[in-house]
Amino acid sequence: MLKLTKKADYGLMALKYLAEHPETVALSAKDVADAYGIPAQLLAKILQLLTKHGLLRSHAGMNGGYALARDAREISAYEVIHAIDGPFFITSCTKGTKSCELTPSCTIKEPLARVNETIAGVLKSISIQDLAEHEHPAGRARETQGLVELTL
Amino acid sequence: MLKLTKKADYGLMALKYLAEHPETVALSAKDVADAYGIPAQLLAKILQLLTKHGLLRSHAGMNGGYALARDAREISAYEVIHAIDGPFFITSCTKGTKSCELTPSCTIKEPLARVNETIAGVLKSISIQDLAEHEHPAGRARETQGLVELTL
DNA sequence: TGTAATTCCGACAGAATCGGTCGTATACTA
DNA sequence: TAGTATACGACCGATTCTGTCGGAATTACA
Structure with missing residues (x-):
């Protein structure tokens, strides 16, 4: 399937929304959630994650909320996805330290790792x-055009 | 996470194995499974899928098994993944016809669709x-560990 | 000072997906 | 006819994902 989680989608949508409202000092999770009809509490946790990763700045209390920590041009889709879904690998058996417990068989992963880099590169090239x-x-x-031809 | 399923990994590994043994007429699912330490019955189903999608030719009975339906150069990783995991979309809410039931909000999907195309393009450019x-x-x-850190 | 708004955080439940197994039917070969 | 192999459907356990709940800390404002 190779798809993003809904959380990552929500995160991207939220950042986009913030980028579209630069005049406001901060928007609450509920504001954004209502704007898109996504579960408020779920979005809240996502925004907290993004805050923890330095993509947002938060402010508690009345009239608080979230604001972009940097210019929208300097936040990439890659960072957002990475903050929410964690590091992604196109190969399924990259379990951190031990490369592949099965056999020395997974030679397919070396070429696919290059695909992984390409995807990461594309996502890094897209800003909020x-x-x-x-x-x-x-x-x-x-x-995107350039990156396609860049590989293989 | 944006990762392939193990099934897709297994499928790629199996096709790679078949491509590496062009001299043999056919290899049984068990042969391939043993070579990689993959559950044989699971791999069997995967190979059946690939057969149904025209990537393999199967032959039942003694000395039967599977063989590539085309030259290894003409089978792309994309086809394999697509056959096993189905059509993949980087956006989570592409439910076929209706684009996004929530709101007309999912404008992020239009740019991400380009990313999707890019990934597909890269995978199509990689052959067995x-x-x-x-x-x-x-x-x-x-x-692979080095690549792990690289993608961070 | 008190109250409301809001972020923050952990736990948890339901649903979906995934990985894998089992049993059986079918096809082919010797 | 016996043995080998594919074909296929049902099923189960584990994991992951989505979403909810409850409560604690923080801040603005009346």
Whole structure:
């Protein structure tokens, strides 16, 4: 399936929303959740994660909420996904230290690791800003195109 | 996480193994499973899937088994993954026809769809032959660990 | 000072998916 | 006919994902 979790989707949507409202000082989790119809408590936890990873700045109390910790241009989709879903690997048996317990068989993973890098590269090239101003196909076409040809 | 399922991994490994043994007429699921220490019955089902999708040709009975339906150069990793795990979308809420039931909110999916295409493109550019040809010097197993840190 | 709004955090339950097994039917070969 | 192998469906345990609940700490404001 190779798909993002809903949490990662929600996180990206939330950051995009924040990027689209730069005038406001901070938006609460509930604000964003209501705007998109996603479960508020779930989104709250996601935003907390993003805060812990330094992508958001939070402020408790009345009129508190979240704001981007950096310019939307300087937050990549990769960072968001990584913060929420953890490090991702296209190969399934990368269990941290021990590479592959089965056999020395998993030679397929070396080529696939390159795919992994490519995906990471593409995601790193996409900023929250790109998501927010999605009426603007020029930039991303350039980036993705180059990365495709870059591999193999 | 954005990772392949073990089934897809197994499928790629099996096809790679078949590509590495072009001299044999056919290899049984058990042969391949034993070579890699994969559960035989599970691999059998995977190979049946690949057969149904036209990537393998099967032959029942004694000395039967599976063989590549085409040249290893003409079977892409994409086809294998697609046959086993189904169509993959990086966005989680692409439920076929209706784009996103929540709101017209999921504007993030349009840019991410490009990422999806990119990934598909990379996977399509990798053939089973590429996997089989890959020469792996001793101690290569450790190297996946290096890639782990690289993607962080 | 008190209250409301809000972040923060851990635990947990339901659902879905995944990995793997079992049993059986079918096809082929010798 | 016996043995080997694919084909296929049902099922189960484990893991992961999604979402909820409850409570504690923080902050603004009346």
